[in-house]
Amino acid sequence: MTKAVRFEEYGGSEVLKVVEVERPEPGPGEVRVSVVASSVNPGEAKIRSGELHEMFPTTFPSGEGSDFAGRVERLGDGVTGVSLGDEGIGFSDTRSAHATDVVVPVENIVPKPDAVTWEEAATLYVAGTTAVAAVRAVEVEPGDVVVVAGATGGVGAFAVQLAKHAGATVIGTARADDADVLRSWGIVPVEYGDGVAVRIRDAVAALPGGGEAGGVDAFIDTVGAGNVELALELGVAPERIDTIADFDAARTHGVKADGNAAGGGARTLAELAALIVEGALTVPVDTIYPLERVAEAYDHLAERHVVGKVVLRME
Known part of the structure; x- marks a missing residue:
């Protein structure tokens, strides 16, 4: 037997249970992985609540992650390229990663470099590939001024650093308390809330040559809450705005909505891991919870004051 998170009805975090289930066996082309760490994501909470039922219908009992x-730990028939005991970074397409064992196609995993911690590795698929997609979508180029709304959240923390790595000057909106974190990554912090448009313009004007540059070139929205409209107010062209949170605004204003599905799979995981090894990407881990406290992990995430990622540790 193995432990896994299950829920049998839509609802809040209280519906999540850690139960014993039969250990899954890999089929042809699959591997079983003994999970060391996994991470929690806002989209998973929306699936569990039923908010995304039309897009991601759930059959009960459901797993998640x-x-x-x-x-x-185990190889299915025909598997090549990996060996028992190999350390890997991967993703499940069947909402089953919040467990002590998971079965996935072998192409869903890549080697974990020794320099990447288990907790860092566990954050890369949903948030990391979403950020990669968003940065690609707005076509970041050297010399651009890019704004990222929600700059210290799970996706935002990746997006600001990836945009900077692409050669942009990055302005990140966040809580005032998180300004030092952004500065440590080389990001210009701006407090969100009333008056944010003025503060962003002031930040642009304060940049070297900012007065002549004319404003913001691209905008990534990880929050919603009117940020698409903010980007348009700042004069950003619709084709250089990407939102992962406000799909109604994307349809209304003709901006992009590229996210995880456009971010690539295993190849992107390997690229992100390589950036960590190079020192070009820092993964902030806000809090680590044992699997048995998965409901608390989601409650903490829902407070929206998380810097980076919330991680579950299985061992």
Whole structure:
């Protein structure tokens, strides 16, 4: 037997239970991974609440979780390229990563470099590939001024650093308390809330040559809450705005809505891991919870004051 998160009805975090289930066996082309760590994501909470029922219908009892890092424990028929005991970073397409064992196609995992911690590795699929997609969508180029709304959240923390790595000057909106974190990544912090448009314009004007540059070139919205309209107010062209949170605004204003599905799979995981090894990407881990406290992990995430990622540790 193995432990896994299950829920049997839509609802809040109280419906989540950690139960014993039969250990899954890999089929042809699959591997079983002993999970060391996984992470929690806002989209998973929306699936569990039923908010995304039309897009992601659920059959009960349901598991959850996409991101994981762990050790290859069993090989299915025909599997090549990995060995028992290999440490890997991967993702589940069947909402099953919040468990002590997970079965996935072998192409869903990549090697975990020694320099990447289990907790860092466990954050890369949902948030990391979403950020990659958003940065690509707004076509960041060297010399651009890019604004990222929600700059210290799970996706935002990746997006600001990836945009900077692409050569942009990045302005990140966040709580005033998180300004030092953004500065440590080389990001210009701006407090969100009333008057944010004025503060962003002031931040642009204060940049070297900012007065002549004319404003913001691209905008990534990880929050919603009117940020698409803010980007348009700042004069950003619709084709250089990407939102992962406000799909109604994307349809209304003709801006992009590229996210995880456009971010790529295993290849992107390997690229992100390489950036960590190079020192070009820092993954802030806000809090680590044992699997048995998964409901608390989601409650903490829902407070929206998380810097980076919330991680579940299985061992």
